[in-house]
Amino acid sequence: MSSYSFLAGCYDGLTYDVDYAAWADYIEAHFSKAPLPGRTVLDLACGTGSLTRELALRGYEMIGVDQSPEMLAQAAEKNRGIAPVEPIFLCQPMERLDLYGTIDACVCCLDSVNYVTDPKKLARAFQRVHLFLMPGGLFLFDINTPExxxxxxxxxxxxxxxxxxxxxxxxxxxxxxxxxxxxxxxxxxxxxxxxxxxxxxxxxxAYTIAQLTAMLEEAGFQDIRTYGELTMRPPKPGEQRVFFTARKEAQTV
CATH class of the missing domain: 2.20.25.110 (S-adenosyl-L-methionine-dependent methyltransferases)
Structure with a gap:
């Protein structure tokens, strides 16, 4: 059975301890430092849409993308009728991301990057995110570390x-x-x-920081930084989760 086809129906109950509000606070802390205000945001590998919902309720125009139809069905139901703008959901694998327009920021959370087990597909996913980001746009994601x-x-x-x-x-x-x-x-x-x-x-x-940094650079990202779990400090030795931020080069006049 493929990943999440059966788990989708009980995923939220089994992950009740994930503090999505805290994750959204952390994302907004990075948005506040970005040169481009994040209004249209892509939640890549959005799962059942809990983080999508949290950000949508804070006023962001959200697009949720996931390759699991079962998880997206849960996400669509959870986000129905949200104001001011109801999120849009698309069923796509990361490496074939195809949006109708540009985005100001992209987040990919809860070690979803680790789930792309083919490095070539992950490199293509980074390239697709870079393609659809506005100049100056922010890409934020986290990984489970090799440790x-x-x-x-x-x-x-x-x-x-x-x-x-x-x-x-x-x-x-x-x-x-x-x-x-x-x-x-x-x-x-x-x-x-x-x-x-x-x-x-x-x-x-298990991807290393060096491997992912090289992929981001190859995709065209700049100002690549890493952080400890939900902090603004650099990762410590033995860190269990590491966050990355990277930016698309801003246009110069």
Whole structure:
């Protein structure tokens, strides 16, 4: 079963501890320093649209892109009727991003970059983001660091709510630099009272800061900076999550 096809229906419940308001605060802190005000914002790999919603409620014109139809169905329902501007959602893989116009900023959060396990596809995704950004526009994303992914090897986790139960184990391959998550998911059907079972396999690639910086530079980005998790300081040794910001060159008069 493909990633998120079964998990989508219970994803929000199982990730209840993600503080999307804090993530939005952090994004806005970077927007406030940007030379180009971020009004039209792309949420790349938007998932069920929780961050999209948080930013839309703060007045941003949001475009959500994800390659999972099941996750986008949840996102569209969650964001229906939001004022002042209801978000637009598109079903596309990152490397084939195709928008109807330009954007002021792009965010790609919750280690979605790690999910692009083919470096060539990730390089193309960065190029597509650069293409649609306005001059001076900001690209912000985060990654699970190699240290974090290596540390997950052999661990087993349990997440549960009243109507969902997920057991997952992680395996990290030093040869492929890939972390695989094997998930068994049980989801309650409230109409029948029965539990449905699904299995999913998720993979994340361990990218280094140097690798991603080189990809961003190759795509044409400038002023590339890295930060510790939800902070404005540089990453510390052993950091579990690192944030990147990069800018498209501003036009000169």
């Amino acid at each position: 974090k992914l290596e540390g997950l090897d052999g661990q087993v986790f349990l997440d549960e709510t009243e109507d969902a139960y997920c057991v997952w184990r992680a395996e990290f391959s030093k040869r492929s630099r890939m972390c695989s998550y094997f998930m068994d998911i049980f989801r309650l059907d409230r109409e029948t009272g029965q539990w449905d079972r699904g299995e999913e396999l998720h993979r994340e690639r």
